[in-house]
Amino acid sequence: MQDKHSATETPLELIQGALDLLGSCLDITEEAxxxxxxxxxxxxxxxxxxxxxxGRYLVGVLAGAVGHDARISADLLAQGVDAQDELRKKVVSLVGETNNFISDGEILFRDTKRNAWVAEGVVHGIMVLRASYPSDCVAGDVQAVASIHAIPTQQGLDSVALYLDGEQLVVAIGECKATAENGTSELTKAAQIFSDIDQDQYGAQLRSELMTFRAVISADLKPQVSDALWRNSRCYLPFIAHETEFDLHAKRAVLDRLSPPVNRKRLIALRIENFHAFFNTVADAMRSAVSQVVI
Known part of the structure; x- marks a missing residue:
């Protein structure tokens, strides 16, 4: 598809245009x-x-253009030469100065930090898209999203969001894995995080996120946002970005044991035919977009 970016676009138009393109190009559908x-x-x-x-969207996120309400806004968008320089350094720290990964250390950075962070960003974008574009990612429109991690290896849940299923808010909790070849083993690792949630090991973070969400959620839904919400109404989303295919439909005991019902244990499979090329292109776009997003 042809890139329709125009040099006359404002930063917000560039970011919104990126989201609109994603909304029109991505097909996110449930499979029986x-x-x-x-x-x-x-x-x-x-x-x-x-x-x-x-890539452009992620620079927008880093620059403060995407709010907890899953909306694009200029309210906190960074501006000026100093902010642009700060953002450029941040982008380089996350994805590197180039896509040349030769030494063992460079390859380790690519596989465990750069790709991992970009994959989390892709998940963030998919959840933000669900606020405006229908998909089968979750059962209803997203109402609020947590911030993306500031560093690739930051501890904590990869993704937390609120969506509306009928009139009931549901806490969507995502764990993201990026792997060229090991989809099954990475799914097992993601499932362990969800098992830990079932054992109340992430209550503090979830309460903190819900407190943030209360500030942006609509008044009629705010009474539902309490500590009881994540305990009683949650959806687990293992996001697996992968190249080598694995059996998505196989019976998974590690998922079967988790507390939510089957329709709220949703394996989101992001198969990429040329795995490293995808991440390289995202990284190139991020480095190029800094001067377009912060001016």
């Missing part, structure tokens, strides 16, 4: 066949324009 969980396929990631759009 699994018994212990629900499979959701994300198609459309192999178009280079999609990777570019994610």
């Amino acid at each position: 066949g699994a018994t212990t969980h629900t499979v959701v396929l994300v198609r459309g990631l192999d178009d280079s324009s999609v990777a570019v759009a994610f």
Whole structure:
């Protein structure tokens, strides 16, 4: 798909344009066949324009243009030469100065830090998209999203959001893994995080996120946002970005044991045909977008 970016676009137009392109190109649909969980396929990631759009979007997130209400806004958007320089350094720290990874240390950075952080950013974008674009990622419109991690290896849950299922708010908790070849083992690792949540090991973070969400949620829904919400109404979203195919529909005991019902254990599969090329393109787009987003 042709890149329609114009040099006359404002930063917000660039970021919103990236989201709109993602909304039109990504096909996020449920697929029947699994018994212990629900499979959701994300198609459309192999178009280079999609990777570019994610890169621009992520720079917008880092620059403060995406709020907890899943809306694009200039209220906290960084501006000026100093902010641009700060943002450029931040982008380089996250994705590197180039896509040349030769030494063992450079390859380790690519695989465990750069790709991991970009994948978390892709998840953030998918959840923000669900506020405006229908998809099968979750059952209803997203009402609030947590901030993306500031550093690639930051401890804590990768993604927390609120969505509306009918009239009931649900806490969507995502764990993201990026792996070229080891989808099954990474899914098992993600499931362990959800098991820890079932054992109340993430209560402090979830309460903190819900407190933040109360500030942006609509008044009619605010009474639902309490500590009881994440305990009684939650959805687990293992996001697995991968290249080598694995059996998405196989019975997974690690998912079967988790407390939510099958329709709220949603394996989001992001298969990318050329795994490293996707992440390279996102990184290139991020480095290029700094001067377009912060002016």
